[in-house]
Amino acid sequence: MRTRTIEYLDPVSPNTDEKLYVPAVGALKDKRIGFLSNGWASYNAMGAKIEQVFREHHGMKEMRTYKIPTSCAPPEGLLEQVAAECDAAIVGMAN
Amino acid sequence: MSKLSSARYTVADDCGAVFADMYARGFTDGLPVIPPTQTAVRAMLDAAQLKPDELIAVVPPERGPASAEKIAINAVMAGCLPEYFPVVVAAMRAVCEPKFNLLGVQTTTNPVGPVLIVNGPIRKALDINCGRGCLGPGTRANATIGRALRLCLLNIGGCPPGEVDKAIHGMPGKFSFCFGEFEEQSPWPPFHADNGFAREQSTVTAVAGQGTQNIYAAFHDPADIVTMLAHGMAVAGNNGYLRALGNPLVILSPGHAKIFADAGWGKPRIKQALFEQTKIPRKRIPRARQLSVPVYDNYADDELCLICQKAEDILIVVAGGPEAYHITYVPNFGTTVYSMAAI
Numbered sequence: 001m002r003t004r005t006i007e008y009l010d011p012v013s014p015n016t017d018e019k020l021y022v023p024a025v026g027a028l029k030d031k032r033i034g035f036l037s038n039g040w041a042s043y044n045a046m047g048a049k050i051e052q053v054f055r056e057h058h059g060m061k062e063m064r065t066y067k068i069p070t071s072c073a074p075p076e077g078l079l080e081q082v083a084a085e086c087d088a089a090i091v092g093m094a095n
Numbered sequence: 096m097s098k099l100s101s102a103r104y105t106v107a108d109d110c111g112a113v114f115a116d117m118y119a120r121g122f123t124d125g126l127p128v129i130p131p132t133q134t135a136v137r138a139m140l141d142a143a144q145l146k147p148d149e150l151i152a153v154v155p156p157e158r159g160p161a162s163a164e165k166i167a168i169n170a171v172m173a174g175c176l177p178e179y180f181p182v183v184v185a186a187m188r189a190v191c192e193p194k195f196n197l198l199g200v201q202t203t204t205n206p207v208g209p210v211l212i213v214n215g216p217i218r219k220a221l222d223i224n225c226g227r228g229c230l231g232p233g234t235r236a237n238a239t240i241g242r243a244l245r246l247c248l249l250n251i252g253g254c255p256p257g258e259v260d261k262a263i264h265g266m267p268g269k270f271s272f273c274f275g276e277f278e279e280q281s282p283w284p285p286f287h288a289d290n291g292f293a294r295e296q297s298t299v300t301a302v303a304g305q306g307t308q309n310i311y312a313a314f315h316d317p318a319d320i321v322t323m324l325a326h327g328m329a330v331a332g333n334n335g336y337l338r339a340l341g342n343p344l345v346i347l348s349p350g351h352a353k354i355f356a357d358a359g360w361g362k363p364r365i366k367q368a369l370f371e372q373t374k375i376p377r378k379r380i381p382r383a384r385q386l387s388v389p390v391y392d393n394y395a396d397d398e399l400c401l402i403c404q405k406a407e408d409i410l411i412v413v414a415g416g417p418e419a420y421h422i423t424y425v426p427n428f429g430t431t432v433y434s435m436a437a438i
Contacts, residue, residue: 003107003108004107004108005105005106005107005108006105006106006107006108006113006130006132007103007104007105007132007133008103008104008106008113008117008130008131008132009099009101009102009103009104009131009132009133009136009164009168010101010102010103010104010168011101011122011131011165011168011169011172011246011250011251012122012159012165012250012251012253013154013159013160013161013162013165013250013251014157014159014253015157015158015159015160015253016160017158039387039388040386040387040388041384041385041386041387041388042386069430070337070338070387070430071196071199071203071205071428071429071430072196072198072199072430073155073196073198073199076193
């Protein structure tokens with residue numbers, strides 16, 4: 001005896017936007033690296049350590065900090081500003 | 096007839112089998128769902144006169160496209176009747192407004208979830224509960240409209256609990272949180288009219304709420320009611336104080352609203368009194384550095400920490416049973432602004 005079946009539609013709607021991949025920044029010597037700070041003390045502590053390592057061991061020229069609101073996406077236009085002003089940026093960490 | 100484009104799954108035609116299959120795929124909130132068949136989904140779309148591929152919103156965090164078809168699928172799953180669908184669509188528009196900060200609401204460690212408030216004639220048309228028990232179980236419209244929104248945020252936003260939704264505990268309102276304002280029992284203009292909508296226009300408002308706090312304030316004097324309510328609201332651990340932002344939400348019973356109105360108090364006066372009486376001196380909060388640095392971190396001992404930016408940001412609606420006993424306070428996520436959409 002055949003089992004009766006039911007067909008249902010998939011409720012998920014994945015993002016199918018084309019992913020943009022850019023070349024890696026490569027060596028950090030003389031580079032300016034952006035750091036988006038959302039006010040979490042632990043994140044900022046790691047950022048300070050990263051800056052020290054990047055400067056002392058990799059010759060980074062500057063780490064430029066940009067403040068963003070806590071628990072929010074960066075304000076409109078900020079990422080474009082960071083991209084224009086920096087060679088690469090740390091935009092978040094799973095801290 | 097426009098074609099439905101979603102992928103299809105086939106399972107044994109048995110309630111338990113359907114639920115087990117959808118649960119295993121991560122499509123549900125942990126409760127059984129109605130299978131979103133083509134027939135049921137088309138009925139939803141027809142009720143709102145929407146084409147399947149009409150894009151309603153883009154849903155964070157994964158920026159999933161919320162087409163009318165995808166919202167309809169989730170609305171069927173939630174148990175919505177087709178006539179509820181326009182409210183669900185409007186709710187999606189509201190929460191996806193940038194000012195609502197759905198990205199933050201979806202992914203935070205805070206228990207926050209959208210709270211939906213419905214105004215206008217659609218409440219009666221759909222039998223949306225505005226009275227006794229309106230925040231609790233028992234009414235299909237309230238339960239399923241709120242749930243449809245949550246399933247959309249899960250399935251279209253790409254936000255499974257624990258993996259992407261990082262709420263440490265979550266809260267029961269993240270299953271569903273939807274009610275109507277009891278406009279007929281309110282002595283004041285309804286919430287949507289305060290925000291520039293005509294009374295005859297139905298609207299849905301989304302507020303980012305952290306849960307509910309009951310405050311027993313069975314006084315006859317408005318000043319005493321405000322004092323008791325302010326005690327319940329003045330909780331330094333609520334997110335509003337972290338940033339002095341957001342929209343604390345107060346749900347007054349018709350009985351309390353009448354006491355205020357009979358004594359000549361309007362909503363602005365109540366808001367101002369609450370704003371003043373919910374200020375907390377810095378010295379009552381420990382000085383030790385917190386993981387997320389609050390706006391009051393460097394305040395002097397007697398400087399006052401604010402529940403939100405200004406009195407006008409406190410929201411007041413009238414709903415619930417008639418007795419002037421209990422008030423429901425919904426603390427706010429802080430970095431969010433309430434958002435409204437016409438239905």
